[in-house]
Amino acid sequence: xxxxxxxxxxxxxxxxxxxxxxxxxxxxxxxxxxxxxxxxxxxxxxxxxxxxxxxxxxxxxxxxxxxxxxxxxxxxxxxxxxxxxxxxxxxxxxxxxxxxxxxxxxxxxxxxxxxxxxxxxxxxxxxxxxxxxxxxxxxxxxxxxxxxxxxxxxxxxxxxxxxxxxxxxxxxxxxxxxxxxxxxxxxxxxxxxxxxxxxxxxxxxxxxxxxxxxxxxxxxxxxxxxxxxxxx
Ligand SMILES: Nc1ncnc2c1ncn2[C@@H]1O[C@H](COP(=O)(O)OP(=O)(O)O)[C@@H](O)[C@H]1O
Ligand SMILES: [Mg+2]
Numbered sequence: 001x002x003x004x005x006x007x008x009x010x011x012x013x014x015x016x017x018x019x020x021x022x023x024x025x026x027x028x029x030x031x032x033x034x035x036x037x038x039x040x041x042x043x044x045x046x047x048x049x050x051x052x053x054x055x056x057x058x059x060x061x062x063x064x065x066x067x068x069x070x071x072x073x074x075x076x077x078x079x080x081x082x083x084x085x086x087x088x089x090x091x092x093x094x095x096x097x098x099x100x101x102x103x104x105x106x107x108x109x110x111x112x113x114x115x116x117x118x119x120x121x122x123x124x125x126x127x128x129x130x131x132x133x134x135x136x137x138x139x140x141x142x143x144x145x146x147x148x149x150x151x152x153x154x155x156x157x158x159x160x161x162x163x164x165x166x167x168x169x170x171x172x173x174x175x176x177x178x179x180x181x182x183x184x185x186x187x188x189x190x191x192x193x194x195x196x197x198x199x200x201x202x203x204x205x206x207x208x209x210x211x212x213x214x215x216x217x218x219x220x221x222x223x224x225x226x227x228x229x230x231x232x
């Protein structure tokens with residue numbers, strides 16, 4: 001489902017002429033199978049978000065290859081990535097990243113509009129999903145009228161509405177209290193079990209990592225599993 005081969009990434013920093021290359025990810029290889037929940041644990045600054053940005057095409061790697069659904073996406077241009085993301089991937093972030101001027105309904109509807117789905121069909125799909133994630137009483141609320149847990153449910157619904165096969169979650173419970181964290185983790189487990197959605201969760205919290213089938217560690221840009229450097 002996701003295969004990464006010898007992936008490395010360096011950021012260029014500093015003024016033109018005296019730029020420095022800062023290596024952030026070093027020869028990362030990993031494999032995640034369909035229907036798994038994989039987690040990457042690592043300290044702040046270890047390169048977790050950079051890895052996720054590479055796997056979702058927001059930045060291009062310095063070297064190495066990324067295959068998703070047996071397609072080599074490494075050299076996709078922005079247009080191809082945009083379509084690929086809309087067809088295959090969903091995203092959940094620590095800060096929810098909802099659009100503050102849109103209601104719950106409208107936030108979840110947006111990806112369907114981008115896909116060109118007509119209004120009646122959109123309404124049917126959004127209402128049924130909001131019911132499923134327990135937000136049917138909050139369809140007309142704006143993000144600032146919702147609790148953190150409710151906002152994260154809206155962002156999960158927005159991620160789910162296009163029926164992605166993979167959901168990338170970057171610190172999905174990082175802004176939530178421990179009780180709400182448990183609710184959101186239960187929802188992730190349920191979606192994985194009932195719909196077979198593959199999850200790739202980035203976290204620095206062992207509680208979050210405990211719901212995963214595969215737990216990787218990122219240490220200074222090197223991927224480690226069970227104490228050994230991962231090689232595929
Ligand atoms: N756009 C960028 N330009 C330069 N350095 C960056 C950039 N993005 C991240 N970094 C650096 O890369 C390292 C890893 O960052 P990041 O992937 O965000 O770590 P994490 O998500 O594990 O906290 C950090 O040292 C960070 O400062
Ligand atoms: Mg991060």
